[in-house]
Amino acid sequence: MTVNPAHTALWPAPHASGAVDATVHVPGSKSVTNRALVLAALASEPGWLRRPLRSRDTVLMAEALRAMGVEIEEGVGPDGTGEFWRVIPAGLRGPATVDVGNAGTVMRFLPPVATLVDGPVRFDGDPRSYERPLHGVIDALRVLGARIDDDGRGSLPLTVQGGGALEGGPVEIDASSSSQFVSALLLSGPRFNQGVEVRHTGSALPSMPHIRMTVDMLRAVGAQVDTPESGGEPNVWRVTSGALLGRDLTIEPDLSNAQPFLAAALVTGGKVLIPDWPSRTTQPGDRLREIFTEMGGSCELTDFGLVFTGSGTIHGIDVDLGEVGELTPGIAAVAALADSPSTLRGVAHLRLHETDRLAALTKEINELGGDVTETADGLHIRPRRLHGGVFHTYEDHRMATAGAVIGLAVEGVQIENVATTAKTLPDFPDLWTGMLGA
Numbered sequence: 106m107t108v109n110p111a112h113t114a115l116w117p118a119p120h121a122s123g124a125v126d127a128t129v130h131v132p133g134s135k136s137v138t139n140r141a142l143v144l145a146a147l148a149s150e151p152g153w154l155r156r157p158l159r160s161r162d163t164v165l166m167a168e169a170l171r172a173m174g175v176e177i178e179e180g181v182g183p184d185g186t187g188e189f190w191r192v193i194p195a196g197l198r199g200p201a202t203v204d205v206g207n208a209g210t211v212m213r214f215l216p217p218v219a220t221l222v223d224g225p226v227r228f229d230g231d232p233r234s235y236e237r238p239l240h241g242v243i244d245a246l247r248v249l250g251a252r253i254d255d256d257g258r259g260s261l262p263l264t265v266q267g268g269g270a271l272e273g274g275p276v277e278i279d280a281s282s283s284s285q286f287v288s289a290l291l292l293s294g295p296r297f298n299q300g301v302e303v304r305h306t307g308s309a310l311p312s313m314p315h316i317r318m319t320v321d322m323l324r325a326v327g328a329q330v331d332t333p334e335s336g337g338e339p340n341v342w343r344v345t346s347g348a349l350l351g352r353d354l355t356i357e358p359d360l361s362n363a364q365p366f367l368a369a370a371l372v373t374g375g376k377v378l379i380p381d382w383p384s385r386t387t388q389p390g391d392r393l394r395e396i397f398t399e400m401g402g403s404c405e406l407t408d409f410g411l412v413f414t415g416s417g418t419i420h421g422i423d424v425d426l427g428e429v430g431e432l433t434p435g436i437a438a439v440a441a442l443a444d445s446p447s448t449l450r451g452v453a454h455l456r457l458h459e460t461d462r463l464a465a466l467t468k469e470i471n472e473l474g475g476d477v478t479e480t481a482d483g484l485h486i487r488p489r490r491l492h493g494g495v496f497h498t499y500e501d502h503r504m505a506t507a508g509a510v511i512g513l514a515v516e517g518v519q520i521e522n523v524a525t526t527a528k529t530l531p532d533f534p535d536l537w538t539g540m541l542g543a
């Protein structure tokens with residue numbers, strides 16, 4: 106096997122010489138871009154995505170849809186409106202091959218789409234994608250009428266034998282390992298003959314804001330969705346069969362990718378402006394306004410965006426992150442630099458994310474001299490004086506950005522494979538050094 110030199114390269118994380126004072130334009134949301142691509146591909150007329158995120162996860166999604174017959178034109182709009190993708194739906198056809206990389210959104214959102222394809226669709230991806238849970242989607246699709254060939258482990262690689270249509274109807278799943286199981290079934294639900302009714306039967310469902318994002322975006326393209334919040338039964342979502350509209354959607358900045366920049370303000374006692382921070386959003390990153398305020402900063406949502414200011418002091422926090430699990434690595438990094446201990450709870454499912462994030466954070470922070478212990482569902486972090494060293498990233502974009510946050514305060518931190526940030530934020534190294542005025 107050849108080793109990609111980018112994976113072993115070390116990036117010296119810049120150390121902040123003073124308080125940051127910067128405006129950072131954060132590219133579009135991964136979660137919104139990939140939902141918008143799927144919904145536009147399933148619509149009955151063309152649609153537009155403006156300022157889509159262009160990163161490994163979203164390019165994989167676009168390529169996969171193209172492989173199934175969808176046309177996606179790329180261009181640049183007039184007057185600083187940025188890039189756009191014009192999605193032209195077509196009769197979905199196979200045979201097709203889909204590379205999911207290590208994108209949860211691709212590996213979970215597309216098998217339901219593939220049941221609508223006329224022909225087989227083969228799914229494969231990075232080695233880690235074989236380990237990430239997919240059984241909820243596979244088992245549910247079989248109950249709803251799909252034919253899927255896998256090796257019996259309920260995971261990748263697999264082939265969906267698309268029949269051009271799916272019966273749909275009611276299905277029970279345990280989505281406690283990933284909210285994306287629910288989102289996946291709902292997104293394609295309008296195109297199933299009987300729509301879909303998803304009943305979650307397991308223990309706590311993580312990442313509820315991401316399910317709300319799915320529901321909001323479905324409704325915005327004309328789908329009828331009944332949810333627990335709209336008076337339905339707890340843990341039951343129902344999508345009615347019907348045509349979807351093509352829309353013109355401007356993608357919000359990725360608020361989870363804004364996290365390291367907000368953390369920089371907190372860690373250096375500085376100030377960061379994130380333009381275009383939405384006043385209303387389903388993105389989990391919006392919770393950072395509250396979490397990082399409790400950890401010592403303050404924020405103001407202005408006409409220009411979110412202004413986040415650090416006070417020079419960082420406090421520990423005791424917080425349940427079950428709803429906003431993808432924020433955990435960045436919060437752990439800040440917590441390791443705080444003036445008191447932290448407990449991060451409700452995130453056992455992070456053991457099956459891009460890497461086992463609880464083990465990775467514990468090992469890497471402790472190797473810099475930290476004192477982190479894993480609990481059954483999270484982390485205890487007791488801040489200690491840290492020293493430089495290599496921060497390994499395990500092909501996890503959020504490990505890389507978490508290491509960069511620590512590097513601001515600790516001299517001599519080197520991030521292994523910073524290029525892994527390309528999963529959702531290929532511009533990270535440039536945005537980071539730009540923020541620091543380097």
Ligand SMILES: O=C(O)C1=C[C@@H](OP(=O)(O)O)[C@@H](O)[C@H](O)C1
Pocket residue numbers: 135136137209210282283284285288311312315430431454
């Ligand atoms: O639907 C989505 O866009 C996401 C849902 C969450 O997944 P899990 O529920 O698997 O944590 C989140 O962590 C992931 O980054 C994006």
Ligand SMILES: C=C(OP(=O)(O)O)C(=O)O
Pocket residue numbers: 207208209210431458459503529
């Ligand atoms: C868990 C994440 O990604 P994925 O969409 O691959 O699940 C993440 O981005 O933190």
